[in-house]
Amino acid sequence: MRKRWYARVSVEVALERRLNGGLKSGIDLGRERLIALVTEPLNEKGEGIALLYRGGPLKSDYFYFEKKIAEIDRTLSDPRSEEMDRAVLREKRRRLYEKKKRRRGQVFANAAAHLIRVCLELGVAVLLLGYPRGVARDKPGKGNTNLWSYRRLEQRIAVAAENRGIPAFEIPEDGTSKTCARHGCEVKRRPRGLVRCPYGHAMHADLNAAMNILKRGGGRVPQRVRVLSFIPTASGIIAFNEKKNSNPA
Numbered sequence: 001m002r003k004r005w006y007a008r009v010s011v012e013v014a015l016e017r018r019l020n021g022g023l024k025s026g027i028d029l030g031r032e033r034l035i036a037l038v039t040e041p042l043n044e045k046g047e048g049i050a051l052l053y054r055g056g057p058l059k060s061d062y063f064y065f066e067k068k069i070a071e072i073d074r075t076l077s078d079p080r081s082e083e084m085d086r087a088v089l090r091e092k093r094r095r096l097y098e099k100k101k102r103r104r105g106q107v108f109a110n111a112a113a114h115l116i117r118v119c120l121e122l123g124v125a126v127l128l129l130g131y132p133r134g135v136a137r138d139k140p141g142k143g144n145t146n147l148w149s150y151r152r153l154e155q156r157i158a159v160a161a162e163n164r165g166i167p168a169f170e171i172p173e174d175g176t177s178k179t180c181a182r183h184g185c186e187v188k189r190r191p192r193g194l195v196r197c198p199y200g201h202a203m204h205a206d207l208n209a210a211m212n213i214l215k216r217g218g219g220r221v222p223q224r225v226r227v228l229s230f231i232p233t234a235s236g237i238i239a240f241n242e243k244k245n246s247n248p249a
Contacts, residue, residue: 022125026214027157028173028206029130029150031055032193034232035111035157036206038214039122041222048222049122050207051115052229054240058107061234065100069093103234108153111232112160118228120164127161128217129154130173130209171213181211181221 028036034055039048072093076086119127131154158168180187180197187195189205196202204227211221231238 022123024126024128024214024217024219025119025124026128026171026210026212026217026219027130028176028209028213029153030206031059033206034058034153035115036204036210037115037119038207038210038222038225039124040214040220042122046223048225050210050225050227051118052204052206052227053111053115054229054231057231057233058104061100061103061107065096069096072096105152106234107232108156110234110237111230112153112156114230114232114237115157116160116164116166119161119166124166126217126219127157127166127168128171128213128219129157129168130176130213131170132173169217171217173209173213176209176212176216177205179208179212181208181215 023040023042025037025039030036032055033052035051035053037051039050041048072089075081076089076093081089131150154170161168177189177195178186180195180199183197183199185198187197187208190196190202193205194202195205195208207225207227215221229240231240
């Protein structure tokens with residue numbers, strides 16, 4: 001941001017953590033489903049809440065800006081281009097990179113703020129964040145699991161949670177998508193993002209992973225979940241729909 005002044009004020013804030021009497025929640029991060037969260041059971045029936053934040057708008061932004069930048073690169077590589085035109089195009093490319101980064105950061109900020117606000121309403125006291133070990137989370141790349149930086153999203157959620165008194169801990173997510181959260185057996189991936197257990201039940205793959213993360217962090221896996229779906233955008237959060245109870249196990 002050019003020709004602008006910013007002021008930074010350092011303050012000390014005393015945080016009050018809610019470690020006792022609250023719920024634990026497991027979080028799985030991904031591309032199609034940016035955030036998948038599952039809470040511990042809320043009642044004696046073993047029913048929990050699941051939150052799904054779709055990554056469609058973020059994915060669309062990524063490929064839109066990549067296409068625009070690629071068009072500029074092709075023009076710059078043309079030897080017939082004038083030097084003045086090259087300077088204008090380089091500046092345009094720089095602005096596109098900055099805009100893509102700002103929009104991604106705003107999507108992360110909106111999703112994290114909304115997520116923590118809902119967690120407070122549900123009485124969540126601890127967040128268990130799954131992270132992929134052995135993967136370069138800080139370097140987004142096209143066509144792989146690092147379409148955007150996992151580390152930036154993790155930090156945004158952790159900071160938003162800590163600011164509201166909810167501690168966040170990292171939990172390895174190795175094999176969480178391949179193992180049934182209830183029976184511990186291997187599951188098979190099906191179309192439409194579902195996994196099927198040999199014991200005869202099916203569930204959403206990201207919710208299964210979030211439940212396994214919750215389980216690894218010492219939480220209790222719910223028998224049934226009520227799924228709430230949201231679409232995070234750079235301008236705000238859209239409540240997509242509200243599904244009825246589903247039996248994950």
